[in-house]
Amino acid sequence: MSHDTTTPAELAAADRVAGRLYTDPEIFEGEISRIFERTWVWVAHESELPGPGTFKSAHVGRQPVIVTRDRKGTLHTLLNRCRHRGASLCEKPKGQANGFTCPYHAWSYGLDGKLRGIPYPEGYEGVIEKGELSLKKLRTESYGGMVFATFHDGIESLEEFLGDAKLWIDRFMKQGGGYPIKVLGKHRFKFRGNWKIQLENTTDGYHFPIVHRSWMASVDAETADMMSFMTDPSAITHALGNGHSVMQMVPGHSDLDADDGTEPLQGRFDHLIKDLAQTLEPAQVRKVVRAMHGTGFNLNLFPNVSMSAAFFRVLRPISVDETEIEHIAIGPDGPPELDAVNRERLRIHEHFQGPFGFGTPDDAEGWDRVQRGAQGAPDMPILVNRGLAREKASPEGWPTSHVTDETGMRAAYGQWKEMMRDA
């Protein structure tokens, strides 16, 4: 897999990984084919495809795809490549269409990828069968509104792959306060570093008070207090299997339905509470306001999406040292009264998550530095051993440690090792 005989097991041990994992182009190529083109990769949230004919552009690994909803409501993930000469069919990030027509020679395809029409077909008589020239279609399955696709027809179902992570997806969606979740907008940014640096970050509680000191200083005392999990023994991380993990920063908000009514609502939302109380039941107001910062955990799904507190974080590997990130803002899809809730959620998202937010640029600076530093002694290990000695099994059997420990990273690298040696 690499220019020498190093095996995946030697590159990724239980407590450390080789720095070369961030810098070696051959390892990166192996990851694209053995991980991103062989497992379930997140491509959309169902709210991005609200009705028949809606579509969005996405990537599976480096390959461009279009996610569509056909007239019957079925979701499809289609390779964005005309079967004739390879031109991209769609360059719009999202929209509505009856199908896709290649702008080069006007071959046209349905929302399910079937080849519908070829102009001036005489030259193709006896040469092609239209039925054999559908767009390349990826297996597409969804759970809890999260839509995933894979190039690998033979792998387990999405639900099997998600396994114990499903419970946490269910919990994450409770931030809708009883309403479904919808995408409100997205920030897109890139950094000059390897994708795994970002994968690690969403399960890295250890960096939070150091890197995000300026954000902590800018928020109200209640929010800062909520994120003071460094010395809270109840703030823990579980490895959930298949590389997935969940990091509970605010354990009291892990299940938003568990509410004994004693936690006061944050004073910063007083204006909102007053407005909502005019039309919504007090219990409903409490539900949506208590969920204003999302859930109290980050759920990391291997390899490309995390469901982080109040948003989705999606990574896309571009090259060994370049990665694109989307931070997708979400909120409840409810009656018009909730527009004010979603406006507030947008402001919270802007405050931390954008390329000019109070958090993301500092994360990105840290990631840039990891990539630059890892050029030195690329075989010197990256340590992922924090909390190894205090890791225990939870009652559910999940390897568990403190939220600042690197249990989630070890879980992801365990899956990495499995997939990289699985030819």
Added chain:
Amino acid sequence: MPETVTAPAPVPTTDPRVVRAIDLAWREAELLDRKDYETWIGLYTDDGSYVIPIDPDTDDFAGTLNMVYDDARMRRMRVTRMTEGYAIAAVDAARTVRTVSRFVPESVTDDEVVLRSAQVLIAYKRGRHDIWAADLVHHIRLSPSGDRIVLKVVRLVDSEDAVPAAGFLL
């Protein structure tokens, strides 16, 4: 015969009111390049907004996601973040040089000038030059006690694409 409508003559950039607005836009550009955020914040009115939208067509900044949507409170916190020394992105921010030009006065009264312009910013950091191209709109309130910015909108040409995470302001 169709009725002939005569468009109002455009206000030239030499109009003294427009000159004041351009002076302010240029002063702001230089302050941002020098990262003199404490002086920069004083260019805004208390009710002023500084916005970098994502949606290239929207004016509904409150109802959509933006890269930046700052009122006075957020602006104050942002300046604190940029200057207090704890934000690692700000401490090691790129050096920037920006050119603001192609001024077109959109509307001009004795109280307010709405000024459109183009901004090309080069950001240099660790061996790389990044280009940030944007259309700007400044709403500038004219006053004998000092001209101030009421609204600045920065519309990046690539606002819907992936941009680098920045440690400076546009």
